[in-house]
Amino acid sequence: MKTAITELLNIEYPIVQGAMAWVADADLASAVSNAGGLGVIGTGHDPVEVVEKKVTLMKEKASKPFAVNVMLLNPQVDAVVDYLIEAGIKIITTGAGNPAKYMKRFKEAGIAVIPVVASVALAKRMERIGADAIIVEGMEAGGHIGKSTTMTLLPQVVDEINIPIIAAGGFGDGRGMAAALMLGADAIQVGTRFVVSHESNAHPRFKQAIIEAKDIDTVVTGQITGHPVRVLRNPLTTQYLQAEKEETSKETPDILRLDEIAKGALRRAVVEGDWQSGSFMAGQIAGLVSKEQSCHDIIQDYINECKEIIKINQKFVD
Structure with missing residues (x-):
């Protein structure tokens, strides 16, 4: 080809x-x-x-x-x-x-x-x-x-x-x-x-999360920071999006708070397979895998x- x-x-x-x-x-x-x-x-x-x-x-x-x-x-x-x-x-x-x-x-x-x-x-x-x-x-x-x-x-x-x-x-x-x-x-x-x-x-839990994903199972975080990231929904995204909502309502958002939540999260997903606090980055096509x-x-x-x-x-x- x-x-x-x-x-x-x-x-x-x-x-x-x-x-x-x-x-x-x-x-x-x-x-x-x-x-x-x-x-x-x-x-x-x-x-x-x-x-x-x-x-x-x-x-x-x-x-x-x-x-x-x-x-x-x-x-x-x-x-x-x-x-x-x-x-x-x-x-x-x-x-x-x-x-x-x-x-x-x-x-x-x-x-x-x-x-x-x-x-x-x-x-x-x-x-x-x-x-x-x-x-x-x-x-x-x-x-x-x-x-x-x-x-x-x-x-x-x-x-x-x-x-x-x-x-x-x-x-x-x-x-x-x-x-x-x-x-x-x-x-x-x-x-x-x-x-x-x-x-x-990638950790087997990461792979399984993608395989089990449906069409609506990705979400975009980090909009307020100017660096949006698409990831699979999990407990960390729930925590992050709630914090993001709270900071958006403030006159001066605390971006460092959001950075602290996300710090090391990708490694926790890829290396440790930590579903609770890992950032499982995946595209919208996850539902096809x-x-x-x-x-x-x-x-x-x-x-x-x-x-x-x-x-x-x-x-x-x-």
Whole structure:
């Protein structure tokens, strides 16, 4: 299945794995890459020593192209960028900031740079500074989200830029993938479904929570902070949303109170499986996930169903 993204990144299938904090490690990312997609190592706020360990392990496990995500708000981002360039990484995705400061060095090192964007204006800005492709992420996604839905944002971005586009948020099967391609995307990014893969090291309770989720079981927290996050409903979200409601009613909201409630919550979910106080980040497609599979089988499910859907719907234009 060839698209502008598969050609740019030298991958077999136009499927990119999301850079999920605490989940996107070398075990998961290498399995995705070796199955023909693009595995992505998540680095979050990792110090450079931790990033180096992750990349070293990834190089040992992956036989095909992979990417490293750079979280631009990481206090050690300068050191992380220095290391990634030195290590010969060829694909970098970026989030939580503008990579313009590093773009010249990335280009000189022959690195393909793919920022995550949540608006048309930001997509155009990333193209102007030299991004090789972009990830357009809508509010259906799990974790940190923007305000527009993927299905409305994607075609607007397609109309405005000329570089390849990866659509993210709301693609739980091949039907969604076909829709993204029809709207002009060159690939999709998948997060939630890969959390439930055999190779994912997410806690079994996290995986089971996604498998058991229904269509209305995600909620958005953090609206008042300006950094909304989509997660599965649980006791922590009940506590957080009540606190958020109370702070919203105040003339001067206590954001630190909300930060304290959320502190360490993602780790508690992914590593400990703590249903009471963990932040179980997942997209709205959680209701479509019904079983744990290998990354290979997940990718094949997407590709086979996508091709079948496109083939079937040719009848409408014959």
